Amino acid sequence: DTGVSQNPRHKITKRGQNVTFRCDPISEHNRLYWYRQTLGQGPEFLTYFQNEAQLEKSRLLSDRFSAERPKGSFSTLEIQRTEQGDSAMYLCASSLSSGAYGYTFGSGTRLTVV
Amino acid sequence: GQQLNQSPQSMFIQEGEDVSMNCTSSSIFNTWLWYKQDPGEGPVLLIALYKAGELTSNGRLTAQFGITRKDSFLNISASIPSDVGIYFCAGAPYTSGSRLTFGEGTQLTVNP
Numbered sequence: 001d002t003g004v005s006q007n008p009r010h011k012i013t014k015r016g017q018n019v020t021f022r023c024d025p026i027s028e029h030n031r032l033y034w035y036r037q038t039l040g041q042g043p044e045f046l047t048y049f050q051n052e053a054q055l056e057k058s059r060l061l062s063d064r065f066s067a068e069r070p071k072g073s074f075s076t077l078e079i080q081r082t083e084q085g086d087s088a089m090y091l092c093a094s095s096l097s098s099g100a101y102g103y104t105f106g107s108g109t110r111l112t113v114v
Numbered sequence: 115g116q117q118l119n120q121s122p123q124s125m126f127i128q129e130g131e132d133v134s135m136n137c138t139s140s141s142i143f144n145t146w147l148w149y150k151q152d153p154g155e156g157p158v159l160l161i162a163l164y165k166a167g168e169l170t171s172n173g174r175l176t177a178q179f180g181i182t183r184k185d186s187f188l189n190i191s192a193s194i195p196s197d198v199g200i201y202f203c204a205g206a207p208y209t210s211g212s213r214l215t216f217g218e219g220t221q222l223t224v225n226p
Contacts, residue, residue, distance in 0.1 A: 004156070033213070042120075042202050042216030043157065056213060091156050103147075103214070105156030 004106035006092050012112045013082055020078045021109045025094030029104070032075050034067055035091040036060065037108070043091055049075060050097055082113045120203050120217030127193055128225050135201060135220040136187040143205030146179050146186040147214065151200045160201075161188070193224045 005024040013019050025032045031050050035043035046065070047057045051072035061067075064082075069075040079086055089108040120137045127133055137146070145164055149157035161172050163179035163186060170177055176189045186203055200221050204214040 040218070042118075042204070042218050043214075044216070045213040048213065058213075093156070103159060105158070107155050110154075 004092055004094050004104050006090075006106035006109050008109055009107065010110045010112075012114060015082060015084060015113055017082055018078065018080045019082060019111065020076050021090055021092075021111075023075045023077070023092030023094075023106060025074070025092070026104055027073075029094035029096055030072070031095045031097050032069055033093040033095070033103070034075070034077050035093065035105075037089040037091055038087075046077075079111075082111075084113050087111055087113045118203055118205060118215060118217035120220055122220060123218070124221040124223070126223045126225065129193060129195060131193055133190040133193055133197075133222060134187060135203075136185060137203030137205075137217045138185045139205055139215075140184070141205075142183040143215075144183065144208055145206040146177070147204040147206070148175075148177050148186070148188045149202045149204060149216075151202060151219070153199075157202055190222075193222075195224050195226050198222060198224050 007022045033048040034046040036046055037043040045058050046061050047067050049069040052069050064080045067077045089110050091105055091108045093103045093105040095103045118137050118139045147162050148160045150160055151157040161170050161177040166183050167181050168179040174191045178187055200219045202219050203217040206214050
């Protein structure tokens with residue numbers, strides 16, 4: 001098991017462009033979470049999936065953000081019309097739905113909007 | 115978004131010293147967690163607490179779940195250089211599998 005994998009690790013994009021990040025969770029984990037972390041802050045919850053169903057979305061997830069987990073395995077997070085305020089580390093985590101908090105985070109995708 | 119109040123923001127200590135940091139919330143949480151994050155990496159779970167009053171150790175780390183369910187602390191004994199990093203508390207409303215609310219972190223520097 002290689003843990004939670006996120007790609008790309010770094011992304012620099014121009015304001016107004018669309019970007020997509022991918023997360024591959026631990027294979028037996030049925031829950032997948034997206035968090036955003038800005039410099040000097042703790043991670044903030046964005047959304048989570050149980051299998052392919054998106055069960056909760058934060059108010060931070062504006063209309064420009066969309067997340068999918070089409071087959072209940074990997075997930076993508078797309079940001080449309082990026083703004084400078086979107087610059088942050090986007091973290092993915094996975095866990096089993098039952099039992100204790102076996103959250104495993106990936107290494108994140110660092111987005112810089114210029 | 116909502117965040118927990120974590121203090122101190124940063125600590126500079128000598129190797130071998132003990133360290134204490136804490137976290138408070140205006141809301142009740144049923145689970146408290148402590149994570150460590152190294153630069154460029156995601157947070158790694160250190161200790162999970164599931165019952166009010168619970169005191170749990172993991173090697174040199176000890177954490178407690180406050181009786182009011184609105185606070186938690188983390189102690190690190192006999193610090194070593196590899197303890198350097200950012201420590202985050204996190205709270206959850208349930209005992210498994212839901213969103214976490216994180217503190218703002220404590221940056222720990224250990225001088226050899």
